[in-house]
Amino acid sequence: MSDEVAPESGSSIAEKVEGEVEKVEGELEAAEHEVEEHLPEGAVTPAPGLLPGELYPHPSPFRYVMIAVILVVVTALEVSVSYLEGSIADGLIVFLLVVMAIVKFGLVASWYMHLRTDKPIFRNFFVLGIVAAIILYFVVLLTLHVFS
């Protein structure tokens, strides 16, 4: 019987990383509820009134801090994954980095830029710009054989 350990497949590493992210998110949520009980009311309640174009109140300052904590954790994971170059397939590194960048982008756009609480017209304009940029430059790079 061989003592050699079979190398982990790309998908099992991806599942492990996703599992870790979910675990950290769950722990942060539990810690959030625990800390909220000990904070002054101003830190855990949304600001009064609505700004123009808002449908719902902005998040509380404490929620903003929690989002920042998640952003820092994901950034640390990103940097760690980049150091795995040579140990795991480059394609897997690219996939993980792109997923984590999309998560960070989404968190900032939805929570800090308030797309989740503002009227959908702002989100529609922003998504239009992003989609247009992706399609336009993907076609340009495709015609210049960047992906071949």
Place this chain on the structure above:
Amino acid sequence: MAQEIAARPAATPAARGEDAHGGVGVTNTKLGMWLFLSSDCLFFGAFISAFLLYRGRDQAGPKPSDVFDIPFTSATSFILLMSSLTMVLALAAIQRGDHRRVRIWLLATALFGATFIGGQIFEFTEFSREGLKLDTNLFGSSFFVLTGLHGAHVTAGIVWLLSLWGLSLQGLLPTENAEKVEVAGLYWHFVDVVWIVIFTLVYLMPT
């Protein structure tokens, strides 16, 4: 058919997503900023695409792996990420009428931004010492143009934030003008999300 249409109750402005004046209930300032940010996606997309196009095609000169200092750039990226937090805290403070904290958070955001720019200047200087300049090779051209334009955006944001800080100091930024802070914040967060993309595609992707 005409009777059926006439019998239907007319949709209220609110049901159509309109305000009492027939508008869509958003201010020109905020809508204009979102339109600008949407167009800026195409602007940065062009330079990111150029970087990807020229990536790995150099025959001479330093390569990304020769010059990049990932721990240093990770630290400056962390600082820029934290400036987004202080920016939303400034908005939360002005909505509550806490003008002392508005000034603290605006100044903190500007200082974080200035630290990021300081880090970028240091990085550019180091790269230049190691032989990578704007005209050295394709990597140098595409890297300096892309990150330099992002740095110019951050610098413009710092000037904007310091202007708001100055207005608040003179008592010219009342709670009713919270939208001014929100619109500046939209610009600042956009600069942050663009850096999230640049940091991943330019610095962290395998070469």
